[in-house]
Amino acid sequence: MKRRSFIKLSIITASILLTNSIEASSLKETKIKRTNILILGGGFAGLSTAKYLKQLNPNLNVTLVEKNNMFISCPFSNAWLGEIDGISYKSLCFDYNSAVLKYNYNFINETILDINKDKKIVQTSNQILKYDYLVMTLGIDYNYKKIFRKNKEKIKEVILKAPAGLKPGSELLKLKKMIENFKSGNFVITLPKSSYKCPPAPYERACMIANYFKKHHIDGKVILIDPRVKPASKAKVYLEAFNKDYKDFIEYKPLTNFKDIDFNTKIIYTKNFDEKSNKYITSEIAFEEASIIPPNKANKLYKKAKIETYTQGWVKLRKPTYQTLTDENIYVIGDAQGEYPFPKSAQMASSCAYILASDINARINNEVFDYKKNLPGNVCYSILTQTKGAWVSHKYEYKNKMIAISETSSLSKENFTTAKDWYKGFTNELFDIKG
Numbered sequence: 001m002k003r004r005s006f007i008k009l010s011i012i013t014a015s016i017l018l019t020n021s022i023e024a025s026s027l028k029e030t031k032i033k034r035t036n037i038l039i040l041g042g043g044f045a046g047l048s049t050a051k052y053l054k055q056l057n058p059n060l061n062v063t064l065v066e067k068n069n070m071f072i073s074c075p076f077s078n079a080w081l082g083e084i085d086g087i088s089y090k091s092l093c094f095d096y097n098s099a100v101l102k103y104n105y106n107f108i109n110e111t112i113l114d115i116n117k118d119k120k121i122v123q124t125s126n127q128i129l130k131y132d133y134l135v136m137t138l139g140i141d142y143n144y145k146k147i148f149r150k151n152k153e154k155i156k157e158v159i160l161k162a163p164a165g166l167k168p169g170s171e172l173l174k175l176k177k178m179i180e181n182f183k184s185g186n187f188v189i190t191l192p193k194s195s196y197k198c199p200p201a202p203y204e205r206a207c208m209i210a211n212y213f214k215k216h217h218i219d220g221k222v223i224l225i226d227p228r229v230k231p232a233s234k235a236k237v238y239l240e241a242f243n244k245d246y247k248d249f250i251e252y253k254p255l256t257n258f259k260d261i262d263f264n265t266k267i268i269y270t271k272n273f274d275e276k277s278n279k280y281i282t283s284e285i286a287f288e289e290a291s292i293i294p295p296n297k298a299n300k301l302y303k304k305a306k307i308e309t310y311t312q313g314w315v316k317l318r319k320p321t322y323q324t325l326t327d328e329n330i331y332v333i334g335d336a337q338g339e340y341p342f343p344k345s346a347q348m349a350s351s352c353a354y355i356l357a358s359d360i361n362a363r364i365n366n367e368v369f370d371y372k373k374n375l376p377g378n379v380c381y382s383i384l385t386q387t388k389g390a391w392v393s394h395k396y397e398y399k400n401k402m403i404a405i406s407e408t409s410s411l412s413k414e415n416f417t418t419a420k421d422w423y424k425g426f427t428n429e430l431f432d433i434k435g
């Protein structure tokens with residue numbers, strides 16, 4: 001079946017099309033025979049929730065709304081940047097149709113514009129959708145204003161010339177071009193102080209760019225500007241790779257804050273605390289290319305929908321559940337969650353998706369679901385060199401609050417193979433790929 005007609009059919013079966021104005025007072029009520037569960041955002045969290053809901057209860061009317069017409073993976077994108085064998089751009093790209101056909105939910109390929117939680121409706125670029133339960137899995141947005149305030153021109157320039165690369169698509173393609181055209185000098189990556197999507201990703205990216213420079217004998221160095229005292233994740237293995245494998249290719253600058261970038265003079269300004277003089281000192285770093293990762297926050301739609309968030313922008317939840325503090329019929333999982341010590345990873349999103357699907361299914365059947373006895377787990381792999389990888393795992397206990405217990409592996413060839421197997425297994429399952 002052609003994609004267009006397939007999606008059209010999905011929309012019809014969704015039977016939740018209402019009117020074309022969110023403010024319309026005379027909404028025509030469709031006869032709801034089955035519980036309508038609307039999932040906003042078709043990233044790893046949304047796709048996994050749709051899959052598990054239909055697996056647990058095929059009778060549920062599950063609809064996924066996503067603005068992109070194809071899925072591009074962030075996991076393994078650094079390996080593609082670093083030219084790791086077997087990782088092509090194609091291996092990051094997947095079609096939504098296969099996932100939808102395999103698990104039999106509805107898919108609407110439109111942009112979500114607004115949510116009215118009092119009327120339990122969602123406005124997309126094309127229609128209004130009604131829900132009984134809303135699952136919001138819209139991921140992150142960048143908070144450039146936090147660094148550059150109201151300097152819109154500067155923000156525009158940074159987005160175009162020094163992309164953060166935490167979102168797939170154009171940002172990643174631009175980074176690839178910057179790496180492939182690199183002749184010599186410094187490639188600077190800056191990290192925000194506050195929490196961001198995928199804690200190990202910038203360190204993995206530094207390794208992968210350095211791997212490319214090493215492989216192609218490029219006289220370049222990756223400079224990593226980090227406000228932390230050590231890498232945010234897998235610190236031991238990253239420091240080992242920086243100091244041994246990439247001694248001449250990576251310079252790690254801990255306890256250093258990014259302040260500004262000047263694209264004319266090609267200078268990055270940083271600030272760090274000097275213990276000797278007991279003062280903050282400003283330094284200048286020359287760069288050829290740069291990737292500025294600004295502070296992250298939850299997608300702007302959460303704020304628009306008046307869903308309560310913490311100062312940084314992550315969504316507040318009703319402990320120990322994934323229901324928002326604002327509305328018990330609206331759930332949030334994935335990168336936008338703010339309540340628990342969950343790393344912002346695809347595997348974590350998938351684990352939470354199973355728990356969430358179990359809760360919604362129990363609620364529909366008037367059963368009680370105990371989050372304290374259903375805790376998620378995480379394993380996050382990183383590729384650090386042409387042949388070696390490592391992982392960090394998280395398991396949880398609930399003792400008045402969520403407690404994380406984490407473990408980090410060593411850097412090894414075996415972990416490199418397991419990382420590739422994880423990616424293949426995870427995406428094959430989600431997108432119905434055989435073999």
Ligand SMILES: Cc1cc2nc3c(=O)[nH]c(=O)nc-3n(C[C@H](O)[C@H](O)[C@H](O)COP(=O)(O)OP(=O)(O)OC[C@H]3O[C@@H](n4cnc5c(N)ncnc54)[C@H](O)[C@@H]3O)c2cc1C
Pocket residue numbers: 040041042043044045046065066067068074075076077078110111112113137138139140165166167197198201299301333334335336344345346347348349379380381382
């Ligand atoms: C470089 C990199 C490497 C990573 N490596 C790993 C790894 O090895 N293992 C791992 O577990 N995790 C990894 N991650 C983390 C992982 O990618 C994220 O944690 C995961 O994607 C979070 O899923 P999500 O569904 O919450 O958000 P997303 O995947 O960001 O999905 C949000 C979705 O919402 C859609 N959306 C947003 N706004 C709208 C709108 N208005 N209308 C319609 N749709 C909208 C977006 O298009 C998107 O598809 C990595 C991340 C990066 C950046």
